[in-house]
Amino acid sequence: MYKQAIDEKRKALDEAIGHYVVEVGKVRTGRANPAVVENLMVDYYGTRTPLKQIASITAPEARLIMIQPWDKGSLVYIESAIRESDLGLNPSNDGQVVRIAIPPLNEERRVELVKFLNKKTEESKVAVRTIREDLWKRIQEMEKEGSIAEDDKFQGKEYLQKVVDEYNTKLEELRAKKEKDIMTV
Numbered sequence: 001m002y003k004q005a006i007d008e009k010r011k012a013l014d015e016a017i018g019h020y021v022v023e024v025g026k027v028r029t030g031r032a033n034p035a036v037v038e039n040l041m042v043d044y045y046g047t048r049t050p051l052k053q054i055a056s057i058t059a060p061e062a063r064l065i066m067i068q069p070w071d072k073g074s075l076v077y078i079e080s081a082i083r084e085s086d087l088g089l090n091p092s093n094d095g096q097v098v099r100i101a102i103p104p105l106n107e108e109r110r111v112e113l114v115k116f117l118n119k120k121t122e123e124s125k126v127a128v129r130t131i132r133e134d135l136w137k138r139i140q141e142m143e144k145e146g147s148i149a150e151d152d153k154f155q156g157k158e159y160l161q162k163v164v165d166e167y168n169t170k171l172e173e174l175r176a177k178k179e180k181d182i183m184t185v
Helices: 002-008 010-025 072-084 107-145 150-183
Strands: 041-044 047-050 055-061 064-069 091-093 098-101
Touching (some): 002 010, 002 150, 010 107, 072 091, 072 098, 107 150
Antiparallel strands (some): 041 047, 064 098, 091 098
């Protein structure tokens, strides 16, 4: 019974891993990548809107991201959102497009990116822990309701911990791989 409840939550755990993969994909490793800024929230006429919904984002060169908004009036908002983000990028606005020159990664910037990566990893681990806590409460409720025995509750706790450890290991493997990509010169 408890296995069924845990297996039903695997989808939520997979979503946490998927979200992490998307977030980590935004961390650059030396090349310009539009994904770095496409989901950046821009205060567009009072509404928080993802950048990709208000502009065309391209990488015409290896170290340049170009953002061409459909409404030229939003250039200032886009530039402001990029400056205020934790990406550490310096946009320039020529009245038509916003250009972001991607500096080559120096040692200091690589260390910053690894810190950002570790922050995203911890956020994903917190999501996994939250799901674990919800499942543990559910298993305890099952025992109180009488649908599982006390021994089953503790077996469920062990099984739950195995599943959580499996997902934390996946996160750690992804983090280590991305850190290696970042630190490779």
